[in-house]
Amino acid sequence: MTAGTGIRPAAGVAAGAEELRELAAGHAAAADGSGALAPEVVGAVRSHGFARHFVPAAWGGAEGTFGELTGAVLTIARGCPATAWIASLTAHSARLAAHLPQEGQRELWGGGPDTVVAAGLPPAGRAVPADGGWRLSGSWGYVSGVEHADWVLLCAMAPAAGGPAAGAPAGGPPAMRFFAVRRQACTVHPTWDSIGMRATGSHTVVVEDVLVPEHLSFDRMEVLSGRNAHSAGAVHNVPLPAAAGLAFAAPAAGAAAGALDAFAATLTGRRRTQTAETKLVRASGRIDAARLLIERNAATADGGVFTRELLAHSERNAATAAELLTEAVDLLVHGAGTGGLAPAQPLQRFWRDVTVAASHVALQYDTSARGSYATALLGPAQG
Structure with missing residues (x-):
């Protein structure tokens, strides 16, 4: 060390x-x-x-x-x-x-690269231009790990002073920007109380009229498009659709593998029946298939080529992986019987964690994969 x-x-x-x-x-x-x-x-x-x-x-x-x-x-x-x-x-x-301007990056990492950043991705706040930057206010839910963070990256609507939204045509919708705020400038409300992923501390962050310098802000479109104006590193120029699902699907897949381990450990003596073995095999196939889809997404993100079709595949793969993983752990808990679902048994905890992780908006067909993949496969909808 x-x-x-x-x-x-x-x-x-x-x-x-x-x-x-x-x-x-x-x-x-x-x-x-x-x-x-x-x-x-x-x-x-x-x-x-x-x-x-x-x-x-x-x-x-x-x-x-x-x-x-x-x-x-x-x-x-x-x-x-x-x-x-x-x-x-x-x-x-x-x-x-890493999309921040160099001065902003220096403020985060000038003292070392191990600064912990948490993020609120939905544009739940509003920023107004101020001298030298922006004044930010808002409330962001589900900011995982915020209690341990040094900085919080928050997305907000950002209209330009006296005119249309920054970066948007006149009469268009407000632009969206990310703002880096020191954790000490935020109020954290302990709102996270879910049946699974309970220890993630995905609480609510509130910011009230905090001045954010210009160098601690960047346009959300850079993240979506994968065009970083301040870093030429390959990993910093990956479109969000190629990477977003990975952040949430990988923990879910590992959790499902943990559920499989826990279930397999119970199959001793008379509990090792043909029915239980069948559920084990069916669940393991789904977990392996989900892992392969996730690993394919990681390879795409590392590959540096991002066509519309590849991005659509990545969104579909993430949603399909989540579906397979929930099916897998459901098979396992149904095969475990009452004893396998006792509070002291790890299987029920893994099942709850997978269920909650797979509910994330980035892993839903209707919010990401349906539109992009259907368009890639069928072309734009007519009429």
Whole structure:
């Protein structure tokens, strides 16, 4: 570890994934009960390189690949899905922050690449131009890991002073921008109380009339299009549709694999019936198929070629993976019987975590995959 910081030298997130899985698994039941990750687990997510994984190399970051991150998240989720969720979103949020102008990047990472960024992606706030920047107000729900973050990246509507929205034609809708705000400038309301992924701390962030300098803001369209004006790194020029589903599908897939492990461990003696074996096989096939779709998406994101068809495939793959994973864990809980669903049994926790993870808006057919993939396959709708 680096002297005085507790941070390991950059070795890649894959190197310590199994170690982090074991640590997180030991705290998983308690975290589910309390609704919060143990401090040592939170620290390990940072020290094992997830905060720096997508940070530009110019600031000491790993500027790593989607493939390595996805593999590490899959591993960790077999032990604690909530830890894997936080590890995944910590990395992906920093990738978005790499769209900041150089002065903004310096403010986040000038002291080191292990700054933890949380993100509120929906445009739930409003910003108005001010001298040297913007004044930001709003309320953002479901900001995972915000209690452990150093900075929060928030999306808001941003009309231009005395005219149309910045970057939008006259009479058009407001533009949307991201704003980086120090965690201390935010109020966090503890609103997250779900049946699954309980320890992710996906609480509500409120900002009231906070001045955000211009260098801590960028146009949301850069993220959507994958055109980064301030970093030439390949990983920083990936369109959001190629990457968004990965952040949420990978923890769900690892969690489903954990459910399979837990179910298999119960199949001893008279409990190993043909019916139980059939459910095991059917579930494992769905989990493997989902993992392959997720790994294909990671390869696409790392590949650097982003046609409309490939992006549509990525959105479809993420939604299909989520569907397969929920089917898989449903098979397992139905095969486990009453005893397998006792509070002390890990299977029911994995089942709850997969169910909640798969409900994320980025993994729904109707909100992403249906329109893009149907258009790619059939062409634009007529009339």
